[in-house]
Every structure is written in structure tokens, then in C-alpha cells.
Amino acid sequence: MKDVAAAAGVSLGTVSNVLNRPAVVSxxxxxRVERAMAELGFVRNESARQLRAGTSRALAYVMLDGGNPFFHDVAEGIETAAEDADLSLFVCNSSGRTEREAKHLDRLLQQRVQGILITPVDPDAPHLADLAQRGLPFVMVDRFSRAGGHCSVAVDDVLGGRIAVEHLIDRGHRRVAFVGGPASIGQVRERLQGARAVWAEFGMPEEDLIHLPTEALTVNEGRSAGERLAGLPSRRRPTAAFCANDLLALGLLQHAVTAGLRVPDDLAIVGFDDIDFAAAAAVPLTSVRQPRQELGRTAARLVLDEATNPGHVHEQATFVPALVARASTGTVRR
Amino acid sequence: MKDVAAAAGVSLGTVSNVLNRPAVVSxxxxxRVERAMAELGFVRNESARQLRAGTSRALAYVMLDGGNPFFHDVAEGIETAAEDADLSLFVCNSSGRTEREAKHLDRLLQQRVQGILITPVDPDAPHLADLAQRGLPFVMVDRFSRAGGHCSVAVDDVLGGRIAVEHLIDRGHRRVAFVGGPASIGQVRERLQGARAVWAEFGMPEEDLIHLPTEALTVNEGRSAGERLAGLPSRRRPTAAFCANDLLALGLLQHAVTAGLRVPDDLAIVGFDDIDFAAAAAVPLTSVRQPRQELGRTAARLVLDEATNPGHVHEQATFVPALVARASTGTVRR
DNA sequence: GGGTGGGATTGAAATGTTTCAACTATCCTG
DNA sequence: CAGGATAGTTGAAACATTTCAATCCCACCC
Structure with missing residues (x-):
């Protein structure tokens, strides 16, 4: 800026005015100043601006699993909202590892971001409580914590579980597997809880809703669950599976097809999230849709409100999931 | 830091020493200083550090399509390398839109990142030339530009096209479709070029390698290509398709299966990239593998070399793609 | 007891912006 | 023509850190 000022024969303050209050300068x-900037290839120094301003013009989203398209879609939603507010978005990926998450948060704190959106590995981890108590605006995405003291955005997972299993009961299934784990993930617990609730309401025997636990919510784990499922004695083998997310469902689907099972006739499958690959699977996957972009946009809205509005009150936004029925549960069982 | 210094009864300089040269302080x-920092909840201000240092401790990757898992894997590779060098990585997504890419670059320039990795919308866009001429280290990932003046990292796409089509010829196919577009994407052109080269070398008639152009490299476009393919008169209809990437291949696969075609018997399919979903498809997809993480790691290595080593010379790293044969091309045609 | 060496600490400058009170020049009004 | 309003411009302070020359203090040696 000093060089620009010299080149244009004006003072530093004027250059700054051109940049920030163009209306006040003749x-x-x-x-003249603009020409000088162009000639010198001047680029504003963001760190100096930040230092002066005390805060950076950025939000951050720390996502749980970059390999899961679901989170990518959430990030898209956040980004559109950030763009509207003229903020940058830093996207970080914890890959499900607590220490990586902590490292990212640490860096973001040092960057003085305006707010943090996070889908945490563990919603009750102490480093999250630190954040809140530091007064940094933050919003939990797709998770709740017992603690409170912050906003959160998620769908009603219990309801999602209910919808999925009710759909299967509707289709005539009387023995159903719930595929998902680990139980440390709140989502998994709640989806299972919803599943069990309808199951009981329809008067089905408890032991006919079989829980096949997995170690993670990945395609690989879905395949391995498929193997275990195939290994069950045929009179105990479920005719349908409700998977805690679409990656599991895709893995399970793949295993089923390779093993020569017909989907949905031999095995019906319901996933969760409704990622784009679900519709694109060779047997298009029935899934419980979450409003992914909407989730992101709302989260961004909340964090911005917390950052700018002194009268902000924390809010737990809950969205309603919806069943998207496709071929993988297509036929009614006799 | 001033507060910390006061609390610990030392000077600013000493606090700085504790942070940066712990060995010199008793x-x-x-x-005492460390206790003061803990008590006050002190967090280093990154913008001030940057302002002083003149550059941020960060790299950036601007990717072309966040919805394509391929780029996510590349980003993972970059991130591991960045972590080793103790740098942050900013991941941006241009979503294939030039103006968004330009906006991201502009921001990154203002942030004074140490280097930029980019898979550009158009490798010859003027704003990329600007970068180079500004002296900012940057590396093109998965693309080449005619211009030179920078490093790049990619696989040999012509060879990839050769491998794919040779595999199909091997399997007995005599009429093959190339699915991909738009031609503005260098990758697409080169993969097609490789395909045509082997096709000619094996003495096949040129008109039996049919180009089905697409508007983008997405699942949806793959499906629509499938419709066009099914619409061909049966004596002109190919028995196999080589798709310019896996998303197209997955879309095509889905359409084929829904339309009642058997894969690979009625239609064999080869994709490109070997993303995780390729193996997980209901008919596991034969694909040309790119070393995705390796690509990212190498790109990061190159940009760091350019940033730190004054004797740096630009390098065009080329990797060799490899065929991963799976069920979608499983049987030899009579 | 004076001098030396070295470890520990300090103070000041520098980094590139933004902001705001103060200043100048110009024009208008009575 | 004095006085005041207005538009445009300026200068200095502030932001939080790093660096480095300078200083201080102490132990040790002759």
C-alpha cells in the first residue's frame, strides 16, 4: 500500500479509503490509485487486515469423514451461506480421529476464525467444551451433545429409524437386520432406537430385529456385515436390512449381489442419508433422506447469528427425514 | 503475549523465546511463563505471526469437483505431506466453475499461502499464468498446460486409454464405445487418443470405436449416455464401453442393469480412476487405476521444493496407470 | 579485585493494514 | 468579506507477533 500511495502521489490513508470507502475519494x-494498484500488481495482505480487525473473515467446517459424500454435500450448503456473507470457508477433515480433530481446532483457534461448524468424533470431548467456554461461536452439525451451551443442527434420527423400519414392515418383512455401529456414535444408537420402537409397536417379537454391529460406517464394513448375514441359519436369516448409512448399505448390496442374492426379493435394503451414489447403485437404493445442503445452510446461519447478534440464543434445529423408496425395497413380500 | 509477560513477570521478548526458542530460556x-499461558488461556495469534513472517504456514489445494471421490483422495495425499512439513492445508472446491476458481485463487493470494496446488477448470486460463508470473509456487495436479513454467503431476492418460481398450480387445470385443466429454477437458481427449491408437494398431476399423460424447463427467451423464447407447441399432451397438471416468461408468452401469442388460455379457464396462465406489458397485467395475494419494503427495513435495529450494527446477511428474480387472469385464467373448 | 565469557533477559524496530480525528481547500451564504 | 459548511485528504496510533542487538548478571580465572 505504501508503494501504491507513492506511485499515485497520495497518502496511505487515501489508498485505504479507495479500498474501503471508495465513495469518499474523488x-x-x-x-489514479487504482491504476497504480494494477501496475504494481498490488494484493491486499489478509494477515495485516486480520491483525487489525482482530478476527479473520472466515468460517470453518471440520467434517468427520471426507470419504463420505454426505459430508461433502453438507459442506456445499455451508459454503453457499458463507459466500453470501462474504466469508471464506476452511474445510478440514478429521477422518474420525480425535487427535486430528483437536489439531485442526487448535489451528482454527489460532487463525481467529469467526465461527466453527463441526461434526465431531465425540460430541462430549473436552476440547469441544473448551471452545464453547472460550466464547467462540460454534455449531454442531448432525450431532447433539448432552452438554448444550451451543447450537446444533441435525435430523431426527429416531424418526428416521422408525420410517425405515415401518417401510420394511409395510413391504411384508417379518425378520429384519439393523446393520450399524459402533454404538459410540449417537446417530447409530438413535436410528436403532427408532427401529426398535416401531418394531415393538407393530407387535413384532424382539428377537426378529437382529442387530449386526459394524466397526465403522464404511462400504467395507457393509460387505463384511453381508458375509455375517449370509452366514446365519436360513430360518434366522432376515429378509431385509436397515443400514445405519448408505455406505454400509452399498457394501451390503454389493456383497448380496456377488453372492447371488436377488435384491430386493431375497434381501431388501434400506440405507440412510440418500447420498447421490444411492440412487446410482446398480439396484437403486431406498434410503432415508436428510436435507444435506439445508443442514449446512442452517448451521452456517446459526453460527453467523451467534457471531454477530449479541442477543443470540442457542437453538437446536431438527429436520425431518423422509423416505425415498427405490428398487432395493421394491416388491411387497407375500 | 503482553498479558502473559505481565503475569509471569518477564518481558515480551522472553515470552516469545519460550514459544520459539525454548532452549535459550532457563x-x-x-x-513460569508456561503456567501463565495456561492460566490465561493464551492462544497465539496466527495473523500477527504471518504478518511478521510475510507468509502463512499453509498450502492450498483447489480441486475441480468435490463430488468426485477421486479428488478427495488426492487431497488426502496432499494433506499427509503438508502435515509432515507442519503446514496447514486449505481445501477449496471450484465445482468446475471458472469464476469460483478465480475467487478462490484471489483469496489464497491475499492469504499469502506458501504454494498452490490446483486441478484447474482450464489449464490455460489467464489467471493461472498470473500466478506463475507472480512467483507463487504452484503445481498443476492431474492436468498439464501447454505453457509450462510450473510443475505438474499426472498420470499418462494416453497410456491409460490404451490399457483400457487393449483389455477390451483382449476380452474379444470388436465394437467399443468411448463415453466421455466435453472435449475441452484434456484428460478426455488424451484417453480417447490412447484408445484410438491401440484400436488402430490392432487393425480394427475406425468406425467400430464409437464416441458417445457427454457434457460432464458425472453419474447422471453416464446414465444418459446409457440411454443413447441402448438406442443404437443392434448391429451398430457396442458390446463394451470405456468411460472417461468412474462416475460415468457407474451411471452407465446403473442404466444398463435397470434396462435389463447383463454386465459384462451384454455390455462390458471399463472406468477410469478406480475410486472406492468402483470396487463397491453391484457389478464391481474394472477400472484404470491412478495412484491418487501418491499423486497428491508428489504434488505437495514439488510445491514445497519450489517454495523452499532456490535451485528448484520445474518437473512434470508422470505416473503410470494400471488396469484393475473386475467383474464388469469378466468374461471372454466368444 | 579486575577481567572475561557466557547464559539469560530485555527493548525496540518492523511487518501491512484500518480507523479516526484533524487538517486543507473550496464553495456558499448572509 | 467573514464565517461556516462540505468534500477530500492526511498522519498517527493500534493490532500481536518475531528478531536481534544490547544489556545484565553471575561464575570463574588469573
């Missing part, structure tokens, strides 16, 4: 000077 | 003072 057209002629403005033009 | 154990007792260090301990």
Missing part, C-alpha cells in the same frame, strides 16, 4: 484520485 | 522462567 473520482480522479480513485482512478 | 527452566524456571520457562515454567
Amino acid at each position: 473520482a480522479a484520485t480513485r482512478e | 527452566a524456571a522462567t520457562r515454567e
